[in-house]
Amino acid sequence: MSDYERGLEIRREVLGDEHVDRALERMTEQTKDFQDFITRYAWGEIWARPGLDRRTRSCITLTALVALGRFDELAMHIRGARRNGLTDEEIKEVLLHSAVYCGIPGANQAFAVFQRVLEEE
Secondary structure (H helix, E strand, C coil): CCHHHHHHHHHHHHHCHHHHHHHHHCCCCCCHHHHHHHHHHHHHHHCCCCCCCHHHHHHHHHHHHHHHCCHHHHHHHHHHHHHCCCCHHHHHHHHHHHHHHHCHHHHHHHHHHHHHHHHHC
16 A cells, blocks of 8 residues: 555545545645645654554544644544544543643634534534
8 A cells, every 4th residue: 555545545544535635636736845844744654653552643643733723623633533432521631731832822722622522513
């Protein structure tokens, strides 16, 4: 299996078919290389590595998104964390922990995103 195929499989398992299908359908000539890159590298190489389980990778990803203020991607990765087996209580704890190390304003916004995800589902 190629890195792209493995990456696409993991990406679908974590983010869901609907999200991945939307991303691929919106792909243009300008974004095709980027979609290939993130599928091969982020999902096919990094998320596929044996050193950390997916639950741990999700915790790290949530924290990094809070730290960087990337709330546009946070909801997607909260859903992915739930698919990876994190409970809502564990996600809450990750966000609370990030308040200390990443800042209260970011964690406050992260909790608002988390609440939206819970209300959607």
